[in-house]
Amino acid sequence: MSGSVLLFALAVGQLFLALAMAAAAFRILRGPRAQDRVLAMDALYVNSMLLLLVFGIGSGTTLYFEAALVIGLLGFVATVALAKFLMRGEVIE
Amino acid sequence: MTALHDIPAWAALLVAALVLIGSSLALIGSLGLLRLKSFYDRVHAPTLGATLGMASILSASILYFSLSQTRPVVHEILIGIFVTVTTPVTLLLLVQATLYRDRLEGRNPLAEKPAPGPQERG
Numbered sequence: 613m614s615g616s617v618l619l620f621a622l623a624v625g626q627l628f629l630a631l632a633m634a635a636a637a638f639r640i641l642r643g644p645r646a647q648d649r650v651l652a653m654d655a656l657y658v659n660s661m662l663l664l665l666v667f668g669i670g671s672g673t674t675l676y677f678e679a680a681l682v683i684g685l686l687g688f689v690a691t692v693a694l695a696k697f698l699m700r701g702e703v704i705e
Numbered sequence: 706m707t708a709l710h711d712i713p714a715w716a717a718l719l720v721a722a723l724v725l726i727g728s729s730l731a732l733i734g735s736l737g738l739l740r741l742k743s744f745y746d747r748v749h750a751p752t753l754g755a756t757l758g759m760a761s762i763l764s765a766s767i768l769y770f771s772l773s774q775t776r777p778v779v780h781e782i783l784i785g786i787f788v789t790v791t792t793p794v795t796l797l798l799l800v801q802a803t804l805y806r807d808r809l810e811g812r813n814p815l816a817e818k819p820a821p822g823p824q825e826r827g
Contacts, residue, residue, distance in 0.1 A: 614717035621721030625728035625762075632728075632735035632754065639738050639747075647803040648744055654795060655738055655751035658788070659731055662754065662762050665781075666724055669769050677766070677780065684784055688791040692798055699802035 657687030
């Protein structure tokens with residue numbers, strides 16, 4: 613019984629995180645200025661990392677953890693590079 | 706999705722609750738990204754999912770894998786430490802760049818706020 617509750621909760625959690633990613637993607641498409649798009653991309657990265665973690669719980673393997681770690685690392689680097697680009701006009705000075 | 710491993714009922718319910726709490730917080734944060742009006746309001750919204758949402762999903766993952774593999778599995782703490790350290794850095798850099806761009810265009814975003822009342826000052 614508790615197993616089916618866990619399955620249902622994992623499905624609902626994945627649905628919520630997919631909706632959160634859709635909201636961030638909509639802000640990327642619509643965002644009036646560049647910094648709104650960068651902020652929404654950061655939120656998209658965090659939400660996709662959480663979605664991979666929930667999917668990893670559902671599938672029972674720890675493989676998805678490494679993918680989530682890589683997404684976290686790359687999201688940080690991408691957002692910092694884009695913020696520097698917005699500030700200076702170039703990434704590596 | 707394959708069959709889940711056998712874990713005790715209390716742990717399954719706890720993992721389910723933690724996953725639901727974390728994903729709801731991430732969804733609320735991203736909806737705030739859609740609904741709030743200005744950039745300086747919106748920059749606060751996704752941190753809801755990046756702090757407490759991430760922490761509760763990570764603890765659900767730690768609990769589930771520790772019980773299903775019958776040994777402590779705590780490597781999720783790596784993600785927790787990393788995201789907790791990097792989220793303030795990225796958002797501070799982004800707000801700094803936004804302030805700089807707003808000043809270049811001759812707008813002062815801090816002057817557009819209404820003057821604080823006497824009870825808010827200080």
